[in-house]
Amino acid sequence: MSMAVPPAKSKIFDPSQDYTQKPRSSLSAIFEPRYVAVVGATEREGSVGRTLMQNLIQGNFSVNFAFTVYPINPGRKSVMGLPCYATLADVPTNIDLVVIVTPAKSVPDVIRKSAAKRVLAAIVISAGFKELGEPGMALEREVLEEASKGGIRVVGPNCLGVMNPNYGLNATFAASFALPGHIAFISQSGAMCTAVLDWSLKEKIGFSAFVSIGSMADVNWGDLIDYLGNDPHTHSILIYMETIGDARGFLSAAKEVALSKPIIVIKAGRTQAAAKAAASHTGSLAGSDDAFEAAMKRVGVLRVDTISELFDCALVLGKQPRPQGGGLLIITNAGGPGVLSTDAVAVAGAKMAELDESTIAKLNEVLPPAWSHSNPVDVLGDASPEAYAKTLEIVMEDHNADGVLVILSPQDVTDATGTAKQLAPFASKFAGSSRPVPILASWMGGGEVQEGIHILNEAGIPTFAYPDAAARTFAKIWQQSRNLDLMYETPTLVLGAVYDKPSGLSARDIAQAIMERAQQEKRDVLTENESKQVLAAYEIPCVQTVVCGTAEEAGNAADKMGYPVVVKLNSETITHKSDVGGVKLNINSKQAVVDSFNTIKTSVTQKAKAEDFQGVTVQQMINIHEGYEIILGSSLDPQFGPLVLFGSGGSLVEVYRDKALGLPPLNTTLAKRLMEETKVYRALLGVRGQPPVNMDALGQVVCRFSEMISELSAWVSECDINPLLVSHKHIIALDARVALRSKEEAPPMLAIRPYPAEYIKEETLKSGARVMFRPIRAEDEALMKRFHARLSTETIKQRYLSSVSLDERAAHQRLIGVCNADYARLICLLAVDLTDKEIAGVLRLHRYPNKLELAELKLVVRDDFQGKGLGSLFMSHAMDIARMEGLQRIHALVLNENSGMLHLLENYGFKTRANEDDPALVEADLNLQDI
Structure with a gap:
């Protein structure tokens, strides 16, 4: 089937070089x-x-x-x-x-x-x-x-x-x-x-x-x-x-x-039941709806609870700019609606903006002395349309106001229509400023306010029947704006990274050897000590632990380690040790260690089976009162794959249920946002005289855990670190548990594909210049704009875009999908000149949505890099990537005047033919299985 572009464009447009255009949709x-x-x-x-x-x-x-x-x-x-x-x-x-x-x-x-x-x-x-x-x-x-x-x-x-x-x-x-x-x-x-x-x-x-x-x-x-x-x-x-x-x-x-x-x-x-009873705390905490919520946040999708919220949010986003912060300022002529809106703001996760002193001074000049002098700005019941307008103009210039909600309650002297007419021009007055502020309105009442509502809606100011609904909508949109910021985070997963091990083995090598041994022994749960060895391979600090098979070994280990110590059951079958009396804390002598060994052995024999006892572990006793007990865990969601959980830990973890879920892989920014969603996060910053935790170090631990889960997702079904003791002195895993997947199960897929760092490669051109080929990142938009600016007028007009002019909004709309595309859909490679760190060329392989084995090829090279062999190196690297991605066919549509591109494609085995619909275009196809 032909894939031609409209003939009218082909005379000035080469589809093989416009990497901003997607393949034509099958829909x-x-x-x-x-x-x-x-x-x-x-x-x-x-x-x-x-x-x-x-x-x-x-x-x-x-x-x-x-x-x-x-x-x-x-x-x-x-x-x-x-x-x-x-x-x-x-x-x-x-x-x-x-x-x-x-x-x-x-x-x-x-x-x-x-x-x-x-x-x-x-x-x-x-x-x-x-x-x-x-x-x-x-x-x-x-x-x-x-x-x-x-x-x-x-x-x-x-x-x-x-x-x-x-x-x-x-x-x-x-x-x-x-x-x-x-x-x-x-x-x-x-x-x-x-x-x-x-x-x-x-x-x-x-x-x-x-x-x-x-x-x-x-x-x-x-x-x-x-x-x-x-x-x-x-x-x-x-x-x-x-x-x-x-x-x-x-x-x-x-x-x-x-x-x-x-x-x-x-x-x-x-409200469906979360998941069936799971083997780990994480499994019981991470319900499928929580996973869905986490996934929506990660990709910038706004989730709402009601049909009215669905359309309220759509109308606000369609008419007003997104807020740049969470501070809402409310103007009202009645106290009650202002109070209700204030409550709604706080409950929904935004905040009330604090009036700047200069704003208060300006409002004092235009409002009666009895105005509220705080937010909500109560302009009083007899406020005129002009008073509303002057108030709105003043507060919109307050740097603390990220959004404004104007409430009008009809009273004897209220001019609902006149006020709406005064406010209508503000819908776009500040739209072009460096800090646009969204305006929402609530004209409360019946028929007497309908004309005013119509005026505001026509002007582009969304109106709400009730002010608390408007406040909740602002908060929802602000939360979504924060989630959109996360889209510019590009977590990189360096598979098989070596963490300076004397053996030279990677963390994954060490972990897999432990898990393979367990599976050979028909075990689906690692022992606590094995679990800690896996964590240690990824440089997650763990408490010193020694496995002891006899009471004498346990006593000697404790003497060597120093008191106090903890003695725990070592079992390949029992998961929750405390349930069978398998934990003894704060032991201060060798004899007490020996007694603890024997007590645990007896208890396990009575409450379980003798073969469930494989000795004990002796560990350093850490004072948990010097810090906070955190849970760091992972489980597999049937739809979204591996999840990372962070929250309040300890023995009451399932009672408090203070947790947040994220999709791996994470970087430090994503890890911080994950931690911020919990209540314990505020305590970690320092409360009641307690010094703050080293949050940067904690973020690194969360990132290492995320990397571990991402790398070992084919092996691990669930993992708990509970508790991870966190204080200003140390961050240390006191207990850990890893459950394994069955070999017969299909390995899960990460819901968010990591940045494919494995495709980064450096090459030398004929001229001696060094370039780096790397996949594009979300934050590359500014680089891409500069790349476009350095293309010649001829290149842009004849072979790239139909116009030299590319305004800011058009550039953003075109490039945002390219820079932020999921790597499973679009592999966009940049050739970066290592001398000035600017882009020298762009190559794109975009899969067809309904034919994932087929990709469309686009390639454009900056004028000053043409004729230096960059195109050939680009193609060679791209073909290697295409095979690794499982592509079978590659298609390109080329302007027949572009002899250089056609020659390059033919050199790499592409078969060309005339396009059926437009003689100015040439179809080029490559079957990767033929080369």
């Missing part, structure tokens, strides 16, 4: 089809086929026939006045999209015939698949097999359908058609779709896409986020989710899109 035929066939079309009253045809015709009519509809039904000659065909094969033109409303058993055959007709996509409205159990699942697999053979993308089955109001497409059986707009809504529930649709029509909210995704047999969240992220009509993406499905696909797509377009999710199932 275009779903949202903007030219020819639509409805299999199961009918005029029978009350039928889905009739409603669907009616919706397609009426929607198409509203935009002056953007597409052609073909009814398919062997029993009819016409439907709704349109000629009806017996089969798809009878339709005289190509078909982009087929909508299927026939019984489930017929769907595989319809898809088979669609493939023969070279249909691009299908929406399967029909129910009767996986929701019916194994027979339905088998039928669904058959549908997917036929679709895969024909390269057909499938939405559904068991869905309401798809709308694109801006295009006039209503391929649903809903009773109404959504208004055109800039919000994309995706729902796993058809009933939720219809409810939201009714609500949106009442509130006059429009959509760029309205999708019922059904059972996600093929097209999933990640596919839709990828498409909508590149859709110019979509400004924000709203999701109602019940199950995430392909978690890695969702996260990788969201990571690429969230910085440029808000993604807001409401997910059902918060």
